[in-house]
Amino acid sequence: xENVEQHPSTLSVQEGDSAVIKCTYSDSASNYFPWYKxxxxxxxxxxxxxxxxxxxxxxxxxAVTLNKTAKHFSLHITETQPxxxxxxxxAAKVTGGGNKLTFGTGTQLKVEL
Amino acid sequence: NAGVTQTPKFxxxxxxxxxxxxxxxxxxxxxxxxxxxxxxxxxxxxYYSASEGTTDKGEVPNGYNVSRLNKRExxxxxxSAAPSQTSVYFCASREDRGLADTQxxxxxxxLTVL
Numbered sequence: 001x002e003n004v005e006q007h008p009s010t011l012s013v014q015e016g017d018s019a020v021i022k023c024t025y026s027d028s029a030s031n032y033f034p035w036y037k038x039x040x041x042x043x044x045x046x047x048x049x050x051x052x053x054x055x056x057x058x059x060x061x062x063a064v065t066l067n068k069t070a071k072h073f074s075l076h077i078t079e080t081q082p083x084x085x086x087x088x089x090x091a092a093k094v095t096g097g098g099n100k101l102t103f104g105t106g107t108q109l110k111v112e113l
Numbered sequence: 114n115a116g117v118t119q120t121p122k123f124x125x126x127x128x129x130x131x132x133x134x135x136x137x138x139x140x141x142x143x144x145x146x147x148x149x150x151x152x153x154x155x156x157x158x159x160y161y162s163a164s165e166g167t168t169d170k171g172e173v174p175n176g177y178n179v180s181r182l183n184k185r186e187x188x189x190x191x192x193s194a195a196p197s198q199t200s201v202y203f204c205a206s207r208e209d210r211g212l213a214d215t216q217x218x219x220x221x222x223x224l225t226v227l
Binding site for chain 2: 001006009032034042043044045046049089093097098099100101102103104105106
């Protein structure tokens with residue numbers, strides 16, 4: 001089955017700096033890659049996603065890049081703000097079989113003032 | 114729309130007790146999922162239901178059973194709770210119109226097994 005690895009497990013940045021979180025996946029058939037943000041005590045919420053036919057996608061201060069050849073994808077957050085502090089999860093989906101997502105282990109992002 | 118709802122929010126069980134976690138969605142989604150979240154391990158899939166009347170095992174199904182009662186409801190049952198099942202449980206449903214793939218999560222149930 002699919003295996004998703006996520007790095008780093010913790011990331012501390014100064015407010016205004018950029019943050020990058022990286023994920024690798026194992027199954028070349030994976031075709032959908034969402035990123036979820038989870039604030040303390042809350043549910044995971046989708047912040048951005050990308051499909052395998054696209055190399056990059058942006059939404060205001062966040063962007064995701066995908067390298068299918070290397071089987072890795074990354075989340076980029078620019079001009080970080082304290083409210084960006086949360087745990088971020090990447091995931092990968094293989095077509096069929098219930099359209100299941102396999103999640104990475106999460107990155108705790110802390111934005112310091 | 115309430116989205117995905119879960120009950121209870123918190124539960125404490127003794128080893129060997131049983132309980133059912135309830136999940137419902139009002140978005141007319143076909144697919145529903147149960148995950149558990151443990152520190153440092155992300156979200157792991159327990160069971161899923163691709164459509165009403167079908168259920169399948171995920172990554173960590175041992176010790177659990179599920180029921181897809183109807184299109185709206187998907188319950189998770191622990192027949193004989195063990196301390197290893199202490200976790201936060203999330204239910205999710207998937208938007209499956211056209212190319213949409215987003216999974217929407219419920220608020221979670223925090224379960225402690227003593």
